[in-house]
Amino acid sequence: MGLTSKEASRLHERTGREWRNGRIAPNRRRAPVLAEQEPVPSSTRYLREDERIHIADRLREKASVRAIAAEPGRSPSVISREIRRNGMPLSGDHSRWVYRPHAAQRRAGDRRPRPKPGKIGQNVELRDFIQAHLAMRWSPEQICHALRRRFPDRPEMHVVHETIYQALYVQGRRELRRELAGALRTGRTRRKPHRYAASRRPRFSHPRVMISERPAEADRAVPGHWEGDLIIGKDGASAIGTLVERATRYVMLVHLPQGRGAQDVSTALQTTVQTLPRHLVKSLTWDQGSEMAAHHAFTVATEVPVYFCAPASPWQRGSDENTNGLLRQYFPKGTDLSAQRPDQLETVAAELNSRPRKTLDWETPAERLHKLLAA
Known part of the structure; x- marks a missing residue:
């Protein structure tokens, strides 16, 4: 007939709306509603045109945003944001908001190109x-x-x-x-990232065994399971290793005269552990500090497995954390720990082991350990 879309819409209002909104012909059978099917999450990041047509159809049927989102497997916030960003006021009545899918598709496509002007x-x-x-x-x-x-x-x-x-x-x-x-104060002409993920070396060369895999008997029911950590001295240049037996709270201090590198800590722990009866050393629990990077060498030399706590979870080694707090009475923060001799560390450990503990029914850790050794 040679009519424009606008003129045809005046003559056939319903047909014009269907052309504009992408609806199917009225004489064709309508596809089943998506709500009757199993929701399939979309694998694409952006809404597709067919999804926008579906949103327009369901809005016209007065469906809620949550109902619309559940049918194509989208988040309700995605649908709500799409209607708000790509809808438009109705011409002649700005108090009403309409959503036109093909116009919304064009508007979204126009915003997508990158980079955008700043x-x-x-x-x-x-x-x-x-x-x-x-x-x-x-x-x-x-x-x-x-x-x-x-x-x-x-x-x-x-x-x-x-x-x-x-x-x-x-x-x-x-x-x-x-x-x-x-x-700028840095004087750099190029931005310097704080981390290079591709060049970052792993902290541990051998896989760690997490505390979740530690045997249930380590829950203070059976003696021989130890917790360990370091207390750090002045400027981080010196350290003392601490070992606490979980059942008796018995404390042993590890002398680290050469520093707190992974190999130094592993060697010192091996020397300390081998002074104990084998049946009193069944496992060692440590945090994720780099000083235990040589944990595999320690296990091979002593046959003592090492379990690692979750990141930022000091309560998983509660006995050792409490002991470290007690040790700060002897070694305040800022102390040069490299000046401490092995006999001085033994004296401090003996004092802690001779203190009665409420959790031990006011027995001392030394008394509890002596009972175990006698048994």
Whole structure:
């Protein structure tokens, strides 16, 4: 007939709505509602056009956002955000909000290309202000606060300091003059990442056995299971090893005259452990400090398995943590522990082992251990 879409919509209002919204022809059989099928989570990150058509259909049927999200396996927040971002006010009645799937698809596609122009590159006044103050050797954070104080009612002049750093360092942007990076306090022309994940060496060369695999008898029911740690001296340059037996709370201090490297700790622990009867050394529990990187060599030499606590879980070695606190009465923080002789460490350990403990019914750790040895 040679009519435009707008003219055809006036003559056939229902057909026009279906063309506009991507609906199927009225004489064709409608596909079953997705709610009757098993929800299949979408593997794509972005909504597809057919999903947007489904959202428009279900909104027209007055379905809730949660019901719409459950059918294609999407999160309700995804659907809610899609309607809010890609919907539009109804022409002639701005109080009503409509969602048109094909227009929403175009709008989402227009926003997707990367990289996007930055805020500094689009605002000449903002760029000139930042460049002038960088030349005066102001830090990006100082510039950001100055912008908020100078232009409190102009949000287009507000940025965070990370935006300035990206404008300086990111190659594709070129929003600020490259030579201004030299005015920063670091003087770097390239950004230095804090970590290089690809070049980071693993802390342990052999697999660790976690505390979850420790035998149930280690729960203070059977003697012979030990907890260990280091107390660190002045400037981290010296240390003393601590060993606490879980059932009796008996303490042994490990002399580390050569330092707290992994091999030094392994050798010193082997020497200390071999002074005990074999049946009183069944396992050792340690935290994930790098000083136990040679745990495999220790196990091979002593046949004592080493179990590791979960990260940041000191309560999994509660007896040893408590003992370390007691030891700070003898070795306050900032003490040079390398000056301590083996006989001095033995004296301190003997004092701790002769203290009565409430958890032992006021017996001493030495008394409990003596009973075990006698038995």
